[in-house]
Amino acid sequence: MLEEGDNVMRRTLIRGATLVTLDATHGDLVGDMLIERERISAIGHRIEAPGASEVDAQGFIVAPGFVNAHMHTWQTALRGVAAGWTLTEYFRRMHAGLATRFTPEDIRIATLAGAWNQLDCGTTTLVDWCHNNPTPQHSDAAVDALEAAGIRAAFFHGSPKPDPKPGSKPFWEVPHPRAEVTRIARRLEGSSLVSLGMAVLGPHYSTLDVALHDFKLARELGLIASMHQGGGAARTPDGWERLDAEGLLGPHINIVHGNNLDDGQLSRFVDAGMSFSITPENELTQGHGFPITGRLRKLGVNPSLGIDLESGLSGEMFVAARFALGVQRALDHAAYRAVHEGIADQHEVGCRDALAWITLEGARMLGMADRIGSLAPGKQADFVMIDARRLNMNPVHDPASAIVMQASLANIDSVFVAGVARKRNGRLLVDGLPAALDALRASGERLLHGHAYA
Incomplete structure (x- = not known):
């Protein structure tokens, strides 16, 4: 398993996920996705990757970020x-x-x-x-x-x-x-x-x-x-x-x-x-x-x-x-x-x-559809792991429909950008969040002080 402290996916296998790739070649499948540093290197029903760290993704939907x-x-x-x-x-x-x-x-x-x-x-x-x-x-x-x-x-x-x-x-x-x-x-x-x-x-x-x-x-x-x-x-x-x-x-x-x-x-x-x-x-x-x-x-x-x-x-x-x-x-x-x-x-x-x-079309707008927006070998490892085991999503019969119609913030378990974990196990992996929230509140209070915005 990927340790929380090791948020860089040097060679990691996402194992047993429901993959919604939005890629014409791979479509939807229950299978594996291999990440090597910042890129996806393979997608398939069963991938053998000796020495790779493994993430057990059974019960999760993995989709493009x-x-x-x-x-x-x-x-x-x-x-x-x-x-x-x-x-x-x-x-x-x-x-x-x-x-x-x-x-x-x-x-x-x-x-x-x-x-x-x-x-x-x-x-x-x-x-x-x-x-x-x-x-x-x-x-x-x-x-x-x-x-x-x-x-x-x-x-x-x-x-x-x-x-x-x-x-x-x-x-x-x-x-x-x-x-x-x-x-x-x-x-x-x-x-x-x-x-x-x-x-x-x-x-x-x-x-x-x-x-x-x-x-x-x-x-x-x-x-x-x-x-x-x-x-x-x-x-x-x-x-x-x-x-x-x-x-x-x-x-x-x-x-x-x-x-x-x-x-x-x-x-x-x-x-x-x-x-x-x-x-x-x-x-x-x-x-x-x-x-x-x-x-x-x-x-x-x-x-x-x-x-x-x-x-x-x-x-x-x-x-x-x-x-x-x-x-x-x-x-x-x-x-x-x-x-x-x-x-x-x-x-x-x-x-x-x-x-x-909210995925591929945004990538196209930015001229980045060759890098992001779908899951395919060679693309950046930008993806989200959605916990579909939770009460609000289980059972899943159509994963794309489940994401759009049932998912909430509570289901966003893990988020990876260029192979780096930015959220894992439901926790945002950032430093200084409490202090940032204090500063955000202070900023808002100062901006609004004495201003008749309502």
């Missing part, structure tokens, strides 16, 4: 504060209010605690969409925390959105800072777990000149450019057409939300290879509109999923998958009833689809 494709991790210390806010209130009270109070230390502790919570919940890859970084010190604090957490992460460098000040340009007229992006890129050149992307304003939230600048910069630097789309009137109503005419659309462009896109735009974006990350629970809660899951599926593609913000929601990705699935099924049934009498004979979307949204 979850990919949280969109989260503002800097808001962790404000849990619950935004739970009752509409999107309009969120813009005013968070971005123009609470966000302006953050020090680099507030960013650091929120990102560290938020990343640890993602690991605890089974997420192995986090897209940290950091758009409260008014100084390089704020950005460095976030990157420091991601590296310290031990999670695989994509740091999407954004920009703050305060109210305009006299004599200063409003945020929607400020291009993304080339010098800062290239500085962080140099810093992360040797990182094995943390990569870089750009969290830009996009044409919905910026002038055309800013959007053109940011899209060209992302293309020049070879970075993903991710942007929110929707919420209020667009600042550049014909922005997407202008960007398309400049040849700036492509697989490196990621749309977050996208609820207000018309069918023609969505079709054109799919044709261009753009990716889509949706946050169904928060989109419905704050008033963005209905998630575009089904609209994308009709065009032959699928979304990745994100939590969005823990200031309003929990951080559990299987909850996001369950919510997204339920909402889309409800929309499908409503559409059926509008044409036919009664209830459709079968669902148009399944639990395995929803599981892919």
Whole structure:
């Protein structure tokens, strides 16, 4: 057995698990998975690996680690504060209010605690969409925390959105800072777990000149450019057409939300290879509109999923998958009833689809599907062990359905990132958690002190 103190899986055999690989070659099987250092080296019904440490995984479901494709991790210390806010209130009270109070230390502790919570919940890859970084010190604090957490992460460098000040340009007229992006890129050149992307304003939230600048910069630097789309009137109503005419659309462009896109735009974006990350629970809660899951599926593609913000929601990705699935099924049934009498004979979307949204589709959005998102020889050993022996999951008849529809945080027994155990036997393997929680509470109390957020 793997000892708790030995959290690096140099050569370890996961024995007797129910493996949900999401890999076309291996599918689902009851069998073994051999890990050699940071990679999966073999999957099969019975693997002989003399000298390897063994983990008895009978009664466990082993699945790819979850990919949280969109989260503002800097808001962790404000849990619950935004739970009752509409999107309009969120813009005013968070971005123009609470966000302006953050020090680099507030960013650091929120990102560290938020990343640890993602690991605890089974997420192995986090897209940290950091758009409260008014100084390089704020950005460095976030990157420091991601590296310290031990999670695989994509740091999407954004920009703050305060109210305009006299004599200063409003945020929607400020291009993304080339010098800062290239500085962080140099810093992360040797990182094995943390990569870089750009969290830009996009044409919905910026002038055309800013959007053109940011899209060209992302293309020049070879970075993903991710942007929110929707919420209020667009600042550049014909922005997407202008960007398309400049040849700036492509697989490196990621749309977050996208609820207000018309069918023609969505079709054109799919044709261009753009990716889509949706946050169904928060989109419905704050008033963005209905998630575009089904609209994308009709065009032959699928979304990745994100939590969005823990200031309003929990951080559990299987909850996001369950919510997204339920909402889309409800929309499908409503559409059926509008044409036919009664209830459709079968669902148009399944639990395995929803599981892919929080694993393989997130990997594809990041351009990492060759490394993460499914379990196959040669891929990174990013996986989660789900204890299906517990009362809430036992018996398991369909493991993918069990993960999406029955699993909870209580079932997340073990989490591995690049062959390193970050959680084992239900316990997060981190140093300094009590002190970090104290610091997180102190940060939240300071940020909220005297602020009429409710």
